[in-house]
Amino acid sequence: MSSKDIVTEAAEELFGRRDPSAVDRWVSADYRQHSSLAADGPEALRRLVTGLPEGFRYEGARVIADGDLVALHGTYHGFGPQPLVAFDLFRVDADGKLAEHWDALTPVVSDTASGRSQTDGPVEVSDRDRTEANRELVVEFAEKVLKGADYSVLTDYISGETYLQHNPEAADGLDGFGAAAAVWAGQGKNLVYKTIHRVVAEGDFVLLQSEGEFGVPVAYWDLFRVADGKIVEHWDVVAPVPDELPHANGLF
16 A cells, blocks of 8 residues: 555555554554654544544644655544644554654634635646646745745746735735734734645645734644746645644654
């Protein structure tokens, strides 16, 4: 089985069927956890799955595979009083077991600035022959614009006329992003990217997991869709870094 097949089947058994015994089939004995929702190791994951309430469900949107890393983008219903949009990232080991997990979650917003939801839009991976070129484009954009804060080169990387936005507070286009950024700055929440920790690329999709500040220390998860050499669509989750975690592995 491919890494993508392993993760999608494991996630379906764990979070779709809420089957604790799936831990035995799919999870490594030295499973390393980075989520704020569970402690380290397979038994902590088993306890999490066992405690999921009736009516809990996961609504998947996208799956992106890059070597031993597989990212899921979707919505959890039942983790709390409101649905949560999530990115989950799994590392699959050489034995075909889930060996490591990172995630970020944020509440669903029904009334967004663009009128788009936080997960709608294209879901199927295309342009697989462009994976490395698209990875290079997004990484360069991240270094120059996100980390370097050089917004003068935005149009070198983003298609301003067709840029579609799924961040709930930003409208479509570069003007929409600029207006949202001005509001955030007025609230003392400047976009500060310090470290790009991981890049997951498959075809036209490139996901960045980053560390920075947005008024407080945060994890940035940004998913970009690339077409014809320009970024044309963006989804994200911005999650505060917790003061404490139920393990010693860190969020990243």
